[in-house]
Amino acid sequence: MAKYKIAWLPGDGIGKDVLDAAQIVLDKAELDAEYIHGDVGWEFWRTEGEPLPQRTVDMMKTTRCAMFGAITSKPKTVADQELIPELHNKGYVYRSPIVRLRQLFDLYICKRPCKAYPGNPLNYKDGVNFVIFRENTEDLYSGLEFNRIPPDMLKIKGMEHVSPDAAISIKVNTPKGCERIIEAAFEFTKSEKRKKVTCVHKANVVRASDGLFLEIFNKVAQRYPTVEADDANVDSLCQWLLKKPFNYDVLVAPNLYGDIISDLCAQMVGGLGFGSSGNIGNNYALFEPTHGSAPKYAGMYKVNPIATILAAKMMLEWLGETDAAQRVESAVEQVIKEGRVRTYDLGGDASTLDMAHAVAEKI
Ligand code: IPM
Ligand code: MG
Numbered sequence: 001m002a003k004y005k006i007a008w009l010p011g012d013g014i015g016k017d018v019l020d021a022a023q024i025v026l027d028k029a030e031l032d033a034e035y036i037h038g039d040v041g042w043e044f045w046r047t048e049g050e051p052l053p054q055r056t057v058d059m060m061k062t063t064r065c066a067m068f069g070a071i072t073s074k075p076k077t078v079a080d081q082e083l084i085p086e087l088h089n090k091g092y093v094y095r096s097p098i099v100r101l102r103q104l105f106d107l108y109i110c111k112r113p114c115k116a117y118p119g120n121p122l123n124y125k126d127g128v129n130f131v132i133f134r135e136n137t138e139d140l141y142s143g144l145e146f147n148r149i150p151p152d153m154l155k156i157k158g159m160e161h162v163s164p165d166a167a168i169s170i171k172v173n174t175p176k177g178c179e180r181i182i183e184a185a186f187e188f189t190k191s192e193k194r195k196k197v198t199c200v201h202k203a204n205v206v207r208a209s210d211g212l213f214l215e216i217f218n219k220v221a222q223r224y225p226t227v228e229a230d231d232a233n234v235d236s237l238c239q240w241l242l243k244k245p246f247n248y249d250v251l252v253a254p255n256l257y258g259d260i261i262s263d264l265c266a267q268m269v270g271g272l273g274f275g276s277s278g279n280i281g282n283n284y285a286l287f288e289p290t291h292g293s294a295p296k297y298a299g300m301y302k303v304n305p306i307a308t309i310l311a312a313k314m315m316l317e318w319l320g321e322t323d324a325a326q327r328v329e330s331a332v333e334q335v336i337k338e339g340r341v342r343t344y345d346l347g348g349d350a351s352t353l354d355m356a357h358a359v360a361e362k363i
Contacts (some may be wrong), residue, residue: 001030005321007066007286008061010323011097011291012041014303014352015069021356022067022312023304027332028360029324032314036063040097041293042072052097057104065315066286067156070293071098095143098288102136103143107279107286108177108183109312110134110258114265114275121336121346122270125245130265131194132251133185134258137142140178141208141255144170173209173254178216183253186224199219199231200253200261238264266290273304273345276311278318285318287311300350304343306332309359331362 010016026033038056045051051071060066073096098205101107112132116123146153154164162168185197199217203210214231221229232240234257241248241264253261266275275290290305298304309332316325335341342348342357348356 002034004034004065005063006033006035006315007055007056007063008035009038009066009286010069011293012043012072013070013193013298014041015041015293015302016302017288017297017299017303017352018305018308019067019069020301021352022308024356024360025309025328025363026312026316026359028363029316029321029328031088031319031324035067038066040068040071051095052100054345060105060284064144065318066101067289067308067312067315068098068101068286069292070289070340072095072293078235086112088314099143102141102279102284103140103165105279105281105286106137107281107284108135108180109136109278109280110136110262111188111266111278111280112262112290113310113314114259114262114269116269117215117274117333117336118269120274121133121339122274124242124268128245128268130245130248131188131250132253132262132265133181133257134253134262135173135177135181136258137255138172139175139255139286140169140171142172154189171206171209171256173212175212175216178213178254179220182213182217182220182252185250186220186227189227189250190224194227196228196230196248196249197224197236198237198248198251199229200234200237200257201231202234202253202257204233210254218251237261241265241268242319260291270306271345273307273343276307276308276313276314277335278314280318284303285315285316287315302344303352304345305356306336306351306359309356327363328359331359334362 010019038059039053040056041051047360116126116128149164149168158256179205179339189197201214203214266272272291277288277290279286288311313325313328335358341350343350343355347352
């Protein structure tokens with residue numbers, strides 16, 4: 001029997017292309033695992049009205065962790081949803097499977113390293129090396145949304161000024177939710193001998209929920225006297241990240257700001273082809289590239305698989321296979337530095353699998 005069972009969830013678009021690449025690398029690293037395919041994505045929404053079938057969730061519960069490709073997030077609006085009358089009329093509401101998986105498995109940490117590998121022609125500046133800790137289960141992703149204000153809610157003081165036909169999305173930050181992600185960021189900073197954690201918020205305007213996040217940050221920071229603690233409004237942070245990137249190290253943010261700065265930071269180290277994510281809870285974890293499903297490239301084996309290979313490397317670390325993780329990262333480093341095998345985003349014409357084989361050869 002294999003040492004690990006791993007759920008393998010390609011999803012939509014280029015999800016399969018990039019997971020095939022990760023498989024080549026994991027096999028070369030000789031991970032002793034059984035990979036179990038799970039259905040997820042647009043196809044299952046279209047045919048079953050459920051982008052995340054229960055059978056997939058049940059299967060995942062029998063595994064140690066999961067690798068995830070990408071999902072085409074549609075329909076985006078209620079109007080789009082009405083375009084599929086057979087589903088809409090049955091009352092199906094589309095919910096993003098990845099957001100649901102993060103909540104279902106309580107994967108409250110979204111860890112997103114953004115490291116500029118030397119030799120990458122797309123680096124904004126060499127030496128950039130951030131790690132984002134994004135809260136992954138609450139905030140504006142809590143799913144508390146109403147297309148019209150529920151009548152009972154109109155009775156709340158202050159609501160009488162709001163038009164009853166307003167759409168509202170509720171931002172939920174709980175003390176427990178804030179504390180556990182902030183603590184994870186500090187623990188990581190301390191154990192990796194990094195220097196500083198910056199709290200990302202907009203507490204000057206969003207006083208209740210972001211105010212709580214900042215308050216808890218300041219409290220937790222006191223427990224880590226050797227780590228420098230700093231905070232910034234998310235808007236000014238975007239400016240400073242570009243202006244003085246070396247002032248930043250570990251960033252901790254509520255869900256939505258974490259989502260937004262993730263793409264900004266990924267772009268600083270070569271774009272979404274280099275952004276990997278670990279969705280991590282206390283008992284389960286799911287690893288994925290930060291990029292989307294790029295439907296126009298689906299099945300063409302054209303896109304850069306490095307983000308997914310780095311996600312696989314994070315999975316190896318999480319499993320405690322640190323030696324294999326280091327070998328994968330150093331292989332990626334060498335391939336980027338040599339610059340002989342490059343996908344189109346890096347100015348080359350190598351395929352997704354060429355790049356995976358180039359990495360595998362160095363392991
Ligand atoms: C991400 C993505 C997802 C998110 C989408 C696909 C729902 O943008 O992982 O950053 O918003 O979290
Ligand atoms: Mg995103």
